[in-house]
Amino acid sequence: MIKPAVPKGTRDFSPVQVNRRNYIVEIIKKTFIKYGFQPIETPSMENLSTLTGKYGDEGDQLLFKILKNGDFTEKIKTPDDYKKLAFEICEKGLRYDLTVPFARYVVMNRNEIAFPFKRYQIQPVWRGDRPQKGRYQEFWQCDADVVGSDSLLNEVELVQMLDEVYNELGFGVTILLNNRKILSGIAEVANVGDKMMSMTIAIDKLDKIGIEGVRNEMIANGIAAESCAIIESILQAQTLEELKPLLSKSEIGNKGIEELETVFKYLSKVKIKQTVKIDPTLARGLSYYTGAIFEVKANDVSMGSINGGGRYDDLTGLFGMPNVSGVGISFGLDRIYDVMTELGLFPASTDKVTQYLIGTFDDACFDFGFDLLQKMRAAGKSVELYPVPAKPVKFLNYANARQIPNVIIIGENEMQTGQLMVKEMLVGGQMAMSVEELLG
Amino acid sequence: MIKPAVPKGTRDFSPVQVNRRNYIVEIIKKTFIKYGFQPIETPSMENLSTLTGKYGDEGDQLLFKILKNGDFTEKIKTPDDYKKLAFEICEKGLRYDLTVPFARYVVMNRNEIAFPFKRYQIQPVWRGDRPQKGRYQEFWQCDADVVGSDSLLNEVELVQMLDEVYNELGFGVTILLNNRKILSGIAEVANVGDKMMSMTIAIDKLDKIGIEGVRNEMIANGIAAESCAIIESILQAQTLEELKPLLSKSEIGNKGIEELETVFKYLSKVKIKQTVKIDPTLARGLSYYTGAIFEVKANDVSMGSINGGGRYDDLTGLFGMPNVSGVGISFGLDRIYDVMTELGLFPASTDKVTQYLIGTFDDACFDFGFDLLQKMRAAGKSVELYPVPAKPVKFLNYANARQIPNVIIIGENEMQTGQLMVKEMLVGGQMAMSVEELLG
Numbered sequence: 001m002i003k004p005a006v007p008k009g010t011r012d013f014s015p016v017q018v019n020r021r022n023y024i025v026e027i028i029k030k031t032f033i034k035y036g037f038q039p040i041e042t043p044s045m046e047n048l049s050t051l052t053g054k055y056g057d058e059g060d061q062l063l064f065k066i067l068k069n070g071d072f073t074e075k076i077k078t079p080d081d082y083k084k085l086a087f088e089i090c091e092k093g094l095r096y097d098l099t100v101p102f103a104r105y106v107v108m109n110r111n112e113i114a115f116p117f118k119r120y121q122i123q124p125v126w127r128g129d130r131p132q133k134g135r136y137q138e139f140w141q142c143d144a145d146v147v148g149s150d151s152l153l154n155e156v157e158l159v160q161m162l163d164e165v166y167n168e169l170g171f172g173v174t175i176l177l178n179n180r181k182i183l184s185g186i187a188e189v190a191n192v193g194d195k196m197m198s199m200t201i202a203i204d205k206l207d208k209i210g211i212e213g214v215r216n217e218m219i220a221n222g223i224a225a226e227s228c229a230i231i232e233s234i235l236q237a238q239t240l241e242e243l244k245p246l247l248s249k250s251e252i253g254n255k256g257i258e259e260l261e262t263v264f265k266y267l268s269k270v271k272i273k274q275t276v277k278i279d280p281t282l283a284r285g286l287s288y289y290t291g292a293i294f295e296v297k298a299n300d301v302s303m304g305s306i307n308g309g310g311r312y313d314d315l316t317g318l319f320g321m322p323n324v325s326g327v328g329i330s331f332g333l334d335r336i337y338d339v340m341t342e343l344g345l346f347p348a349s350t351d352k353v354t355q356y357l358i359g360t361f362d363d364a365c366f367d368f369g370f371d372l373l374q375k376m377r378a379a380g381k382s383v384e385l386y387p388v389p390a391k392p393v394k395f396l397n398y399a400n401a402r403q404i405p406n407v408i409i410i411g412e413n414e415m416q417t418g419q420l421m422v423k424e425m426l427v428g429g430q431m432a433m434s435v436e437e438l439l440g
Numbered sequence: 441m442i443k444p445a446v447p448k449g450t451r452d453f454s455p456v457q458v459n460r461r462n463y464i465v466e467i468i469k470k471t472f473i474k475y476g477f478q479p480i481e482t483p484s485m486e487n488l489s490t491l492t493g494k495y496g497d498e499g500d501q502l503l504f505k506i507l508k509n510g511d512f513t514e515k516i517k518t519p520d521d522y523k524k525l526a527f528e529i530c531e532k533g534l535r536y537d538l539t540v541p542f543a544r545y546v547v548m549n550r551n552e553i554a555f556p557f558k559r560y561q562i563q564p565v566w567r568g569d570r571p572q573k574g575r576y577q578e579f580w581q582c583d584a585d586v587v588g589s590d591s592l593l594n595e596v597e598l599v600q601m602l603d604e605v606y607n608e609l610g611f612g613v614t615i616l617l618n619n620r621k622i623l624s625g626i627a628e629v630a631n632v633g634d635k636m637m638s639m640t641i642a643i644d645k646l647d648k649i650g651i652e653g654v655r656n657e658m659i660a661n662g663i664a665a666e667s668c669a670i671i672e673s674i675l676q677a678q679t680l681e682e683l684k685p686l687l688s689k690s691e692i693g694n695k696g697i698e699e700l701e702t703v704f705k706y707l708s709k710v711k712i713k714q715t716v717k718i719d720p721t722l723a724r725g726l727s728y729y730t731g732a733i734f735e736v737k738a739n740d741v742s743m744g745s746i747n748g749g750g751r752y753d754d755l756t757g758l759f760g761m762p763n764v765s766g767v768g769i770s771f772g773l774d775r776i777y778d779v780m781t782e783l784g785l786f787p788a789s790t791d792k793v794t795q796y797l798i799g800t801f802d803d804a805c806f807d808f809g810f811d812l813l814q815k816m817r818a819a820g821k822s823v824e825l826y827p828v829p830a831k832p833v834k835f836l837n838y839a840n841a842r843q844i845p846n847v848i849i850i851g852e853n854e855m856q857t858g859q860l861m862v863k864e865m866l867v868g869g870q871m872a873m874s875v876e877e878l879l880g
Contacts, residue, residue, distance in 0.1 A: 114841030401554030
């Protein structure tokens, strides 16, 4: 007998955990709906042709691929190249994020959709990453995207939504904003336009490898020391005002600044409680962002990014529908859960528990208890009947383990007098109550 | 460019569909919670060692297996037997139902769980079946199980839950009950104790192949014509009263009758609105049922079984924890959805729509609209701002397509007078309203 286990990087969720996760999801969902987003769901499995080539070579390797049903061996001619072979014996894979399936959905349903289309989607995704703290092979994303509109109102509302969700969850975050056009501007001003990707990839690692690490990587990728110095000086900028003169010579850089100014102009008209600031070093790995880039970090817990997002202009183009601009954010449910746990922020009411347990001594009491159970449920009470007549220690222990606060004990005496004994498990007291009182 | 598609047997769900599916799920969930069930969730992927051998040979073939990440080709020595090879190059599979993962969960968490453990679980499962009407490769199960209690109260409450869910969903069903012990009794009385499985498998097909088909299959499996005649006569029984004398010579048969009598005794004390009746031909494919067997069929739609369930005594034994009796039911969300759609039972309120769209003519109006948007949202209104200033035809068409009932139009005139024009899209009228009136 093999000891039962779950696959590495995956988790079971206990009742307490499910209820707490749902608490987070409901707050996110409510906010999505408030801002006019509509739900869609897509299949867990996608054709590999939909998924591959969208997440880089590394992403292709991290896709979970599903073996064809039936005889797949006829394809095995060249078992020497396993990477290639995998795509021959597998047709489907598990979705890697919610954005690419959404783009596919939009293209397939373009004739039924009213644009701008604001959709939300809350589903698990799967990646064959090495599991570590805050990183799982199965994890949940809560995405909101608007496609078919390049209005910056969308960026503004996405920031409002981030603000409202974290306010309601009850912890402080910093919402970082950047714009891909600012990164292009930096590359232009530093005269490394042709090495923009290398520059961006290096800058993206600033948090992990420090400014010297970034410089070394840029130099290793053939960026001149002089250019590095310019880039480093620009990355010091903390505000749009500081950034503006540094990028004044770049048209695209100015455009990026202008877009962020517009976003901040509207944000200043609404009350944002969380910290929002620009971060010219923010690039995020995904290369499909073309405008705004978002990232959220918890202020008081070391947890990496709990939210990402940005604007992409070409995503549906991958499936044959060009010129549809989109922008979206993605909440990382699992990391938010970890932050909430670390900060002890789940309200006690989240752990839903049954309020009454009826315990009985013998068959006659059990039948009496069964009738009481029906009456109490009809009266809207949260109540269970211990499923067999038993010694009190049995059902009292059960109530304790389940944290059920009240146990109604029914013996011969109680049935005759109509006064039932109610044991208050948390306080330790007990009192006599009539059926009518219990229904009240 | 490949035309984008979803894998066969899987589906995208549009906003309307997601909202309607959630409507069903919420009713089921509410009922589960009312009866004291607690939620758990398990990973989509399980180790193949957890899944294989639980669903028969056919089931093993229908499991979706996930290719190992990294180089899997070293295992390819004998590519001639693809069924065996599949289990060498794959370690994980997608869950096939929620019952086996639940049994694994119980065994792994036995020290933390208070028994009897009443859990519910609402998640998708995957089977490589040939897709057809009402049958998908990815579909949702809504399961409630009690383990660690052999009390028949559990069977009674499961029937109450079935009744309440279908009452609230609003369509008539027939809840069929049987007991594996009655099938054993039939086999004993007909003197085919050693061919009980063949008999059961044949009987299970009664709906599809008729009584002659059943007889032919039994005879083909070596059951004597005389025994077949006895079996057929017993299967005619429509009630427990008719069945009782026919099984009186079988001890196990009597036990099965007695159990069903107890269940009906308690059911008679509560008000069950749906039809509940016994069906001695009900076997259901899964061989792990040992006591009660449940099945639910919609009365007015031809859709096969929309609910299954039963009692199993040995399920956790598969993972090394013997002697834990369990009983459960499983709602088939997708089929219930199809029934509700066919009968037109979704209330209009299920299709959540935004109530107001603000449309603006130019930048100044847009800023006015943005402020109005904030005020209306703060007042709890469901409202969106068309994301750019535009000609009325643009935002009126959008409101139409989204079925948003009210459009607030903001032009220069409106800003000056403070009287905004509100177009009622469904009625076709329009009226002037002040900001204060809109917030009221």
